[in-house]
Amino acid sequence: MLVSVLNGFAIGFLLFILAVGLSIVFGMMDVLNLAHGALFLGGAYLGATFAGSWGGFLAALGLAAVGGLAAGALLSLMTEPLRRRSHLDQALLTLGVAFVVAELLIIAFGDDPLSVSAPPALDGSVSVLGATYPAYRLVLIGVGAVLALAVYLVVERTRVGALVRATVADREMVATLGIDNRLVKAAVFAVGSLLAATAGVLGGPIYGARPGLDATVLILALVVVVIGGLGSVRGALVGALVIGQVDTLGRVLLPELASFVLFAALALVLVLRPRGLFGSPASVSTR
Amino acid sequence: MTAVDAPAVPGGTAAVSPRVPRGRDGLVAAAVLVVLAAAPLFLAPFATTTLARILVFALFAVSLDLLVGVTGLPSLGHAAYFGSGAYAAGWVSINVTAEAPVPLLVGAAVGAVAAALTGWITVRTGGVFFLMLTLAIGETVQQVANTWESVTGGANGLTGVPAVRAGGAPLANAGFVYWYVLAVFVLGFVLVWLVARSPFGAALRGIRDNEPRMRAIGYPTALYKYGVFVIAGGVAGVAGSLLVAQQRLVTPADLGFLTASLALLAVIIGGAGSLWGACLGAALVILIRDALGPGLGGHGTLLLGIVFVLVVYLLPRGAAGLRLRRRSPS
Numbered sequence: 001m002l003v004s005v006l007n008g009f010a011i012g013f014l015l016f017i018l019a020v021g022l023s024i025v026f027g028m029m030d031v032l033n034l035a036h037g038a039l040f041l042g043g044a045y046l047g048a049t050f051a052g053s054w055g056g057f058l059a060a061l062g063l064a065a066v067g068g069l070a071a072g073a074l075l076s077l078m079t080e081p082l083r084r085r086s087h088l089d090q091a092l093l094t095l096g097v098a099f100v101v102a103e104l105l106i107i108a109f110g111d112d113p114l115s116v117s118a119p120p121a122l123d124g125s126v127s128v129l130g131a132t133y134p135a136y137r138l139v140l141i142g143v144g145a146v147l148a149l150a151v152y153l154v155v156e157r158t159r160v161g162a163l164v165r166a167t168v169a170d171r172e173m174v175a176t177l178g179i180d181n182r183l184v185k186a187a188v189f190a191v192g193s194l195l196a197a198t199a200g201v202l203g204g205p206i207y208g209a210r211p212g213l214d215a216t217v218l219i220l221a222l223v224v225v226v227i228g229g230l231g232s233v234r235g236a237l238v239g240a241l242v243i244g245q246v247d248t249l250g251r252v253l254l255p256e257l258a259s260f261v262l263f264a265a266l267a268l269v270l271v272l273r274p275r276g277l278f279g280s281p282a283s284v285s286t287r
Numbered sequence: 288m289t290a291v292d293a294p295a296v297p298g299g300t301a302a303v304s305p306r307v308p309r310g311r312d313g314l315v316a317a318a319v320l321v322v323l324a325a326a327p328l329f330l331a332p333f334a335t336t337t338l339a340r341i342l343v344f345a346l347f348a349v350s351l352d353l354l355v356g357v358t359g360l361p362s363l364g365h366a367a368y369f370g371s372g373a374y375a376a377g378w379v380s381i382n383v384t385a386e387a388p389v390p391l392l393v394g395a396a397v398g399a400v401a402a403a404l405t406g407w408i409t410v411r412t413g414g415v416f417f418l419m420l421t422l423a424i425g426e427t428v429q430q431v432a433n434t435w436e437s438v439t440g441g442a443n444g445l446t447g448v449p450a451v452r453a454g455g456a457p458l459a460n461a462g463f464v465y466w467y468v469l470a471v472f473v474l475g476f477v478l479v480w481l482v483a484r485s486p487f488g489a490a491l492r493g494i495r496d497n498e499p500r501m502r503a504i505g506y507p508t509a510l511y512k513y514g515v516f517v518i519a520g521g522v523a524g525v526a527g528s529l530l531v532a533q534q535r536l537v538t539p540a541d542l543g544f545l546t547a548s549l550a551l552l553a554v555i556i557g558g559a560g561s562l563w564g565a566c567l568g569a570a571l572v573i574l575i576r577d578a579l580g581p582g583l584g585g586h587g588t589l590l591l592g593i594v595f596v597l598v599v600y601l602l603p604r605g606a607a608g609l610r611l612r613r614r615s616p617s
Binding site: 026030032081082085087088089091092093095096097098099100102103104106107215216218219222223225226258259260262263266267270271 | 361363408411412414415416418419420422423424426427430431434543544548551552555586588589591592593594595596598599600603
């Protein structure tokens with residue numbers, strides 16, 4: 001039981017890091033980035049290539065951060081010509097990009113699932129209140145909590161964060177204040193992609209790296225975003241922790257029905273709160 | 288409600304409604320049908336099989352177009368109903384009977400029931416939300432296919448499906464299978480076309496273009512969307528039964544994300560809302576995946592991804608949009 005709860009937290013914080021960028025870009029610009037999962041998978045393959053030593057693990061993290069930033073900026077640039085078209089066109093563009101990236105990863109790394117080893121000294125188990133638990137996951141919970149806190153504080157407590165929240169709430173009004181919201185979008189896109197690729201490296205020792213993982217994590221992230229409410233950092237955090245617990249508990253208690261449990265949670269939230277737990281009516285323009 | 292004035296579909300309001308085929312259009316349709324019916328007589332067996340695959344995928348794409356193009360509901364999980372129909376038809380063929388209309392009807396029923404069970408929640412949303420929800424449902428159904436081994440065969444899929452039997456004799460020859468697929472395809476296409484041009488279809492296009500206004504006029508829009516969702520699921524189930532009749536095998540990949548997004552690609556290439564465009568798009572997708580793919584070292588998906596990106600940039604109204612522009616330069 002304790003192990004399952006801890007697993008839930010580890011997955012939950014990982015999901016938050018993954019989903020928060022998706023949520024803000026979507027809430028802010030109505031761009032649903034379906035390439036988000038591919039960025040995660042790219043990070044996971046970086047981890048599979050370099051991890052094994054501390055130097056390699058940190059190098060993978062650094063490369064994922066730089067690559068994620070560049071990829072996010074590029075994606076933002078690519079959606080720019082479509083800004084006057086429907087939201088669906090932009091989503092389809094990122095879907096095409098996701099295809100290309102996933103296939104390039106298969107060409108580069110092959111079809112076989114790769115396992116990613118945790119950095120040395122963290123690949124063992126530790127004893128937590130009498131239960132043995134992988135040390136890496138415990139550290140992941142800590143790192144995830146710190147990252148989540150950092151993102152939360154930046155968005156909720158700084159000037160830059162205020163700008164981001166203002167753009168989510170009313171982008172025309174922000175534009176009239178003389179701020180180019182294309183730059184805000186590009187920055188958020190880049191940072192969100194950085195977080196996704198970093199989450200891929202961090203999640204490597206848990207999920208490994210394999211073709212198809214991109215779709216799996218994309219869907220988990222979408223469920224988190226829908227449950228939490230679009231454009232809300234707090235919603236993404238709560239949604240991620242809830243889904244982390246629901247998913248791991250479901251796998252322990254009802255292994256046959258684990259995927260149904262996830263869908264049931266999503267359906268329940270959408271029936272009771274169609275805009276998500278923390279979604280504001282203003283941020284939902286598609287209804 | 289701010290985004291309602293923007294069309295939710297590429298091409299949105301500009302996509303033509305299917306018209307009554309008269310004059311030139313009727314002649315073209317008849318000629319295409321004759322050529323398709325005669326194809327196995329002069330094509331090599333491999334080409335006939337590829338053409339049958341195209342027809343299967345085209346019917347699937349047409350059923351999706353009913354949602355995407357006609358109603359403005361972009362689904363990324365439509366393969367769930369296609370695959371459910373395929374699994375059901377395959378299971379019935381193995382365990383009960385493979386006599387002609389039975390797998391077909393079972394596939395249609397299971398596709399429609401699966402859509403009815405999941406549709407009540409998806410039609411409460413629209414636009415990108417709908418995209419996300421259908422994606423989640425599709426993935427859930429795929430995991431069910433992966434884990435429910437006693438019925439679906441798990442990750443290996445449902446193998447050893449017997450050939451479809453018509454009048455007591457199995458359709459062993461690729462040509463006979465092709466004609467079976469063609470006949471069902473024509474039936475399915477006509478059904479979808481009739482739905483699209485009925486008053487019901489007109490109401491669906493109204494919902495696509497301005498749902499609040501349709502609701503204000505007094506249309507129960509949620510009920511209409513639910514209805515079309517179930518119909519599209521049923522037709523996708525029929526296409527699934529054709530899939531299993533043609534390849535005699537169903538795998539979890541047939542109801543996965545890739546299959547669903549390829550169908551969406553086919554609809555977008557063809558121009559959402561134009562049913563014949565969806566067929567052309569399906570032909571292109573299957574040709575790239577099955578005919579060119581092996582030549583590219585099995586990486587046809589890469590080419591499809593590039594095509595996807597190019598189509599979004601260059602053909603906002605799909606192939607049907609090209610024709611529109613040439614006819615009326617407005």
